[in-house]
Amino acid sequence: MSSNLGEVAVRSSASNEDGADYSSAGQYSTVLKVNGEKAFKSAVKDCLASLKSVTAVNYTSYFKSAQSEKMSVVVQQMVEPKFAGVCFTVNPSSEGYMLVEAVKGLGESLVSGTSAAKQYNVPLKQVMLNGSADMNFYENLCAENGLLDVQELRKLCFEAARIELKFGKPMDTEWAIDGVGRLYWLQARTITVNEECSIDEFDPKYDMSSHVITRCNIGEMLPGAVTPLTMSTVVYAIDYGMRNMLAVAGVCKKPNDLPDYSCALGISNNLFLNLYYPYKMEGVIISTSQQNIDFSICGRSLPKAKASFKKSNFFVRLNNMRKYFGFLLSRNKAIVKLKGIADSLQLNEGEIKPEGLYKIIDDNIDINNRSLSLHYITSSHSGAMSSAMYMVIEKKYKEAEKIKSIIAEFLENIDGIESVDILRSLRSLATALLKENPSVAVFSADELAAYIKVCGKEARAAYEYFIKRHGHRAIREAEMRSIGWADNDKAFYEYLKTVIQSGANEETKKPGQNIKDIAKKYGFKRFSKTILLYLTRQSRKGVCNRELSKSLMIKVIDTFKKAYRRLAAMLVKEGALPDEDLIFFLTHKEIGALIYDKDFKLIKKALQRRRLLDEQSALSFDEVYNGKPKASCLTLDGGEQQGVLNGAPISRGVVRGAARVVKSPADAAELKKGEIMVASYTDIGWSPYYCLIGGLVTEVGSALSHGAVVAREYALPLVANVANATRLIQTGDIITLNGTDGSVTLHKRDE
Structure with missing residues (x-):
């Protein structure tokens, strides 16, 4: 029988193998270069058996509607190709183009990734169904890439366009060209270009061209790229908390009057604050300015911040000020409420199915919004008091870094943090x-x-x-x-x-200066001294309240984390997820669609998003943008070329030592006594290492950040906001960190 066929390719073709929403491609068998009856029968049996292979069964056991019920076997004359490859009639990553990929010999090496392909990105306007096209374009493209000649590439594009026209959808095709130039089309499947995930998938769609966007503040709470589940829960809650604060301030009537992610947002899943709406507080509250808002949120004035808004009448602004101050002064009640939520929230009780657990999570998801709103009361109070301190000190001292250094001194030695x-x-x-x-x-x-x-x-x-x-x-x-x-x-x-x-010994804490003595030391007298001392006491209380409410807020988030992890384990057991970690790459609503609607195309999305996270994490951004942020390239300014990096002095002191760049817990575990930790950020997770290190350098941070609070308590010099520190400084570099003037000096290793 097979002797009459000659050399053939035996390919499986399952009933639901390739679809617009999912693909089982690669799970079923294909056998190439089959010769002889025995080999032919074996190849057919292999293809038929692959329908029930362990891989295929595991993949489809949950998604019954996606399961291939039948298997056909396609027998094709074996082509000995000179070139082979694939053609996407619409390039998934380049709109308006057709993509042709080609390799020498069998296309299998391209599909398996063992050979690098030549790529031809052809504008669709060049692909004319009547066969005419700009010959110079094809000649230049072929000359640049080699491999295919002009006529081969033109024919591929022309016929691929006809295939798309016949099916009425963008197509992913496989082709081969034999030694005498004959073109064979081996396979065609639909592609879903619009379903492909991208690094900017969750970017807001509203126009932010006139908005001031910063990564200050939020980059300390959630540094780096975050997962889609975090984006749809925690980041949404941060955004909601800010919108709720703005509603109290009179910027809007209700939080939902402002667009979702209008205050806290992700750009390629890296987090930013949009100050467009907070700046509107200047127009609705007496004695509020953009500078106040900058210092309250970011700890400094933002040079790119320029916005103007029409002011409400005096009585409206006065009433809004009354409501907003009431909001700030309710900080103690907010902590009591937040503690009640954190201590009572239960999401993991009982033996239930995935549907039941998801419903419990979904019924309680608004608690995230409430807890963030309560935390914003303490956070806003702390920021407002610090901002007011800055304004008072600024009347006597004009240099920004000097003012920050004085504030840091006032905020040292706070008990009960x-x-x-x-x-x-x-x-x-x-x-x-x-x-x-x-x-x-x-x-x-x-x-x-x-x-x-x-x-x-x-x-x-x-x-x-x-x-x-x-x-x-x-x-x-x-x-x-x-x-x-x-x-x-x-x-x-x-x-x-x-x-x-490290020895586990608690270092004896040096007695702190009395805040009255600090005020006297810097020459503050009479009324300004009285105001400054009041604000200092409020700021010191604010630091304690803010850190406590953050801990309670994280306790709420941790309860949700545990519930999602339990849900992920259930879904893996039922075959709905390939692995538990994948749940974090679905949004909260998508998890519901996966459970209730058996929306199997979400698995593909989650896998793509997980692959994109490293790319998102590697992006570098400036601190402030007018308009939508764009990832920036690493640059060196004159000061950096001289071996000095400049940042913000957050915790005083000078230390010299070897640098240790910390980007992960594994890096942190390598820290040695006396080393200076250089990190993108500091958060609660680094605390155990504070007993080892001699100082801290961070790329983001403020006087009220966790890193600043703990560093001051343990007399660790800290310089924050050092742009690209983790790239410009390498582990082993000898550096001098000056937490008083905000400089980091890089020394040659032989100094």
Whole structure:
């Protein structure tokens, strides 16, 4: 039988193999260069059997409507191609073009990725159905890329266009050209260009050309690129909290009067604040200015910020001021409410199915919005008091960095800060363990985990205290994908090991200066002194309130994290997800569509988005934009070329030492005593390493950030807002960090 066929290709063709919404391509068998009856029968059986292969069954077990019910076998004359490849009649990544990819020999090497292809990006206007085209264009394109000649490329494009016309949809085709120039079309499937994910998929669609956009502030809370689930839950809640604040201030009547993501937004999933609507507060509240707003949110004046708005009448602005100050002064009530939410929220109770758990999450999702709104009361109060301090000091001292340094001095030695207790309580645990068993000093993280289960009463109490109070915290803790310490033994015990090996001793805190003495030191007298001391006391209370409310807010988020992780485990068990991590690359609503509607094309989206996250994370942005932010390239200014990087002085002191660039927990685990940590940001997750390092350099940060609060408490010099620090400084570089004037000096390694 097969002897009459000659050499053939035996290809599987399942009933639902390729569709507009999903693809099972690659799961079924194809056998090339089949000769002889025995090989032919074996190839056919192999193709038929692949319908029920483990891979195919696992893929389709959940999506019953997507499952291929039947398998056909296609037998094609085997072509010995000179060239082969694929043709997309619409280039998925370049609108208005047709894409041809070609390799020498079999196209299998292109599909498998073992050969690099020549690419021909042909404008659709050049692909004329009557065969006419600009010959110079084809000649130049072929000369540039080689491989295909002009006539071969023209014929490919012309026939591919006819295939698209016949099917009425963009097509993904496979082709081969034999040794005498004959063109064969081997396969055609529809492509869904509009379903392809891109790095800017979640960018807002509204016009922001006249808006001031900054990554200040939000870059500390959620630095780097975030996942789609975080974008649709936490970032939405941040945005809602800001819109709620603006409604109280009189900018709008209700939060939903402003567009979603009009205040907090993602550009390629990197987060920014849009100051367009906050700036409108200048027109609706007495004694409010863009400069006030800049300092309240960003800790400094933004040079690119230019906006003007019509002012409301005096009585409207006076009433809005009354309401807004009431909002700020309700900070203590906000903390009580937020604590009640954080302590009572339960999402994981009972034995339920995915549908039931998702409904529980969905019914409670607005709690995220409420918790962020409550946190914004304490955060706004803290920022407003700090901004007011700046304005008072500015009347006497004009240099911005000098003012920031004075503010930092006023905010030193604050007792009762929640984030500072993280390291203190870890040190208490480490001390108890060392007292009980000095051998723990050389224990590995795994050995510590085992020992904690059998340790004595004092150490056990210290451990339980830490987990109860701080177990919900983590690196990048507002990211849904990040796991809290209570649920991440590996991370927690690595941190504990670091603290134990540092000696675990709590350094004696130097007595702080009385704030009256600081005011006297800088020459403030009478009325200005009275106002400044009041604002300082409010700012110091504000720091404590803000850090406590942030911890409570993260506790709420952590409850949702746990519920989503449990839901992901259920979906993997039922075959709805290939792996648990993939849930973070779907939005909250998409998870519902996956569960209720069996929307299988979402799996493809999630996989694409996960591949894009590294690309999004590698993007670099400036701090402030007029209009939509665009990723910037690394540049060096004159000061940097001289070996000096400039930033903002956040915590005073001068230190010289070796730099350690930290971009991940694995990098942080390499920190050695006395090294200067250089990071894009500092958040709660780095706290255990503060007992090791000599100082901090960050690319973002402000006087009220977590890094600043903890650094000041432990007398660690900190310079923030050092652009591209993690790229310009390398691990091992010797640097001098001056937290008083905001400079970082790079030294030659042989100095």
